[in-house]
Amino acid sequence: MALKQLGGVFLEDLLLCSHEGVSPDRAPAFATAQERVPIAGKRLTRADAGHAQGDEPRCDGTARCRRILPALLAMAACTPAPDTGPITVSAIGTPPRLRAAPARPLDAPARALTDAVAQGLVRFDAAGQVEPGLAERWIVIDGGRSYIFRLREARWADGTPVDAPRVAQLLARTVRRATNPLAPYLSAVDSVVAMTPQVIEVRLSRPRPDLLKLFAQPELALVRPAAPTGTGPFRITVAGPAPLLRPLPDPLADPDDPPDPRDGEVRLAGERAALGIARFARGRAELVLGGTFADWPLIATAPVRAAAVRVDPAAGLFGFAIVSRTGFLADAAGRAAVAQAIDRGAATAAVAPAWEPAERLLPDGLDSARPPQVPEWSLRTLAERRAAARAAVARWGRPITLRLALPAGPGVTRLFGTVAASLRSVGVEAVRVAADAPADLRLVDAVAPYDNARWYLATACQPCGAEAEARLEAARLAPTLGERAAQTAAADAAINADGSFITLARPLRWSLVAPGLTAFATNARAAHPLNHLRANPN
DSSP, X not given: OOEEEETTEEEETTSOOOTTOOOTTTSOSSOXXXXXXXXXTEEEEHXXXXXXXXXOOOXXXXXXXXXXXXXXXXXXXXXXXXXXXXXXXXXXXSOOOOOSSOSSOOOHHHHHHHHHHBOOSEEEOTTSOEEESSEEEEXXXXXXXXXXXXXXXXXXXXXXXXXXXXXXXXXXXXXXXXXXXXXXXXXXXXXXXXXXXXXXXXXESSOOTTHHHHHTSGGGOOXXXXXXXXXXXXXXXXXXXXXXXXXXXXXXXXXXXXXXXXXXXXXXXXXXXXXXXXXXXXXXXXXXXXXXTTTGGGGGGSOOOGGGEEEEOOOEEEEEEEOOOSGGGGSHHHHHHHHHHSOHHHHHHHHOTTOOBOOSSSSSXXXXXXXXXXXXXXXXXXXXXXXXXXXXXXXXXXXXXEEEEEOOSHHHHXXXXXXXHHXXXXXXXXXXXXXXXXXXXXXXXXXXXXXXXXXXXXXXXXXXXXXXXXXXXXXXXXXXXXXXXXXXXXXXXXXXXXXXXXXXXXXXXXXXXXXXXXXXXXXXXXXXXXXXXXXXXX
């Protein structure tokens, strides 16, 4: 293990430090409490040194120790993460597992693992743009009704060659699986057929010019189901709750000077945000992925430099779906009263001061025929909005209590506090319930998988009025792009009038990134593939 020397005193690189600290090629990524920290000639356990609790190492009280320890801490804090060697990634969520048939949206660890070892026909690059995956190239013909993909030479994890018939079978099964979270947006896929051993065609019943971004999602990764395996760009070399991933050999590499296979290795852990942030602050991880508003306040509790915090310009929905249409929420006037009572600026600022609020459902026109609809009350001041809300509550004439379904986390507590205060100011009481409990309002915090207005409208419609649902279905079945745009605009207007969704902001997505990961980039998809972290991805 590498040691630093100063005045005859050694300190292991595992010393707690800032985010640029020690990388896992110098020490095990998941060390035990018995690792030793020699200071001033004494051998202390990490527990004795206070590392297990995140404290600075304790000193033996000598003047020599008191004089040298600050310098040692500064040295560790200034050590940049190297641009070679394995990378330790902490993704917020449960331990990662590769599943052949996910029945719900993947959390951050599962997304990272699936994207790494079981790519689809296409995938996202560091900027969130579509790049080749299992398909090396493609063409779109017949007015957007036919996508033809040529597969590259590849093998499954067990060495079996990849061929078009098997890929077509897997893709067709994935697209048609009713439990696929993206299934509602793949209904235009009519068939998937192998044209040659290396070419497949995806035929559509209706034109879909934005299909590739859906195909790049990990939910459409090609996974063989028996013992879930994929085609890379990584292989799992050490399985377990924190698997070790190794990139596939680069076919263009110089055979006389092959790269060190460890340079691209990734250790992927799924864990709570607090543990991931602490690991990063100690220099024990180079990357934390999957941060949301729920955990944002935790960053301030750790010695993480501002330059390490990266916030994605994520596109998507953040707000409350009105899931109960009874009582005060039975008509549009009651739903509008609740929506306009909320001080959105206060709600987002309570979590993150720079988090911008929003009021309209669609962020821009996207593929709608008209500009996004805005709520009728949006041009009023907050005082005027609340006066109108109080009047609606007074006309109701009975106590109103609303159940708000929310996940856990300190950011959620802050959000609920400000929303509850806003509602109380107009005579409505709010009660917080679990995310999956029966509720009146349920928080939606979702990044858009692609730039499509229907995704926003359908995601917000949980449920919505008959007119809005009819317009959404008409948009889905529209035979031409022009008719689809017109029906989408009509659906936007219907949902806006119905008051089905209370928009608060756009999703807050953040990562912690060490300086050595120079290829990392924020993007609207909040997609961060593990083979695009350094400047020379495979």
